[in-house]
Amino acid sequence: MTAERYADNRCRSFAKACVAARGTKLTVERRAVGADVIVLHRFPLDRGEGFDAHAHDDHQLIWASAGVLTVEVGARYWVLPTTLGLWMPAGIVHAPLAVRESVMEGLYFDPARTPVDWTEPTVLQMGPLSRQLVSYLARDLGAEERQRAERVLLDTLEPVGRRAIAVPVPADPRARDVARLLLDDPADARSLDEFGRDVGASSRTLLRLFQSETGMSFGTWRTHARIQASVALLAEGEPVSRVAYRVGYSTPSAFIAAFHRVSGTTPGAYFHAGEGSSRADGT
Numbered sequence: 001m002t003a004e005r006y007a008d009n010r011c012r013s014f015a016k017a018c019v020a021a022r023g024t025k026l027t028v029e030r031r032a033v034g035a036d037v038i039v040l041h042r043f044p045l046d047r048g049e050g051f052d053a054h055a056h057d058d059h060q061l062i063w064a065s066a067g068v069l070t071v072e073v074g075a076r077y078w079v080l081p082t083t084l085g086l087w088m089p090a091g092i093v094h095a096p097l098a099v100r101e102s103v104m105e106g107l108y109f110d111p112a113r114t115p116v117d118w119t120e121p122t123v124l125q126m127g128p129l130s131r132q133l134v135s136y137l138a139r140d141l142g143a144e145e146r147q148r149a150e151r152v153l154l155d156t157l158e159p160v161g162r163r164a165i166a167v168p169v170p171a172d173p174r175a176r177d178v179a180r181l182l183l184d185d186p187a188d189a190r191s192l193d194e195f196g197r198d199v200g201a202s203s204r205t206l207l208r209l210f211q212s213e214t215g216m217s218f219g220t221w222r223t224h225a226r227i228q229a230s231v232a233l234l235a236e237g238e239p240v241s242r243v244a245y246r247v248g249y250s251t252p253s254a255f256i257a258a259f260h261r262v263s264g265t266t267p268g269a270y271f272h273a274g275e276g277s278s279r280a281d282g283t
Helices: 003-025 128-137 143-156 173-184 192-199 203-214 218-235 240-246 252-263
Strands: 029-032 038-045 059-066 069-073 076-080 084-088 095-098 102-109 122-125
Touching (some): 038 128, 059 069, 059 076, 059 128, 076 084, 076 218, 095 102, 102 128, 173 192, 173 203, 192 203, 203 218, 218 240, 218 252, 240 252
Antiparallel strands (some): 038 102, 059 102, 069 095, 084 122
C-alpha cells in the first residue's frame, strides 16, 4: 500500500471511530493527509467535550494547540496545557477531554515506520519548533517537503518526565469512594479517620489500600490530587493565590512548594515548558 493510500484509509477509519464515540456532536476538521508517516486531524472542543474511551491501531500524539486537555488512561490522568503533548502508543485505551474551549490536534503515526520506542503514555515537550512543525504539516505539502518535516518533528519530540501529574484511583470501593470525594473537592480537609467513618473502613485499612493500590501513601496521593486539580484552574487563568485556597492550601507558598514536589517545577514554569521560562514566582 502506498503512503498516500495508507494515510487516506487511516483518516476514514478514524473519523468513523470518532462518530461512534461522540455521536451527532462530532466535528472533524480534516487538516491534512500525511504522505509519509503522520496523519493529522484537528478537533475543536467545547468545555467538557471529549471522546469516550477508545484505542487506535496507530501511535498518537495528543496536543492542545489552544486550551487545556485532560487525558484518562485507566486510573491515571494527565492535564495538558499547550506546552505539553501526550504520546499514546497504539492499542492503549484513552479518553481525552477539554477542560475549557480547546483545539485538540491529533497526530497519528504509522507504528511500522515510526522510530520511537515509548511503550507507555509519555509526556512530551511541545516547544516552539514542535508547534511550528505541526502547523507546517497541516499545509498542502509535496511528498518530499512533508517527509523532511515529519523527520524533523520526530527528532524534536522529547519526554519531560514529571511535568504531567497522574493520580491513580484505588480499586477497592472504600478507598475509591474516598478518592472520588477528594477528586470532587480537593480542599476537603477531613482526616482519614473521618473519611473512614463515612465509607465503613478504619484509617489503618485505608492507609494500606492507598499504598498497595496506588503506590502512594494517602498523604502523597492527596497532594497529587490537589495539584492535578490546580493545573486545570491555573489553565483557566485563576491567580495562584485563589487556586491555592481552592485546592486546600492556606498560603500560596505552601501550594507552590507542593506543586514543585509533585511536578518538579513551579506553576509558572509548568505552563511554559520548552519556552526557556525560569520563573521563580510561581505564576
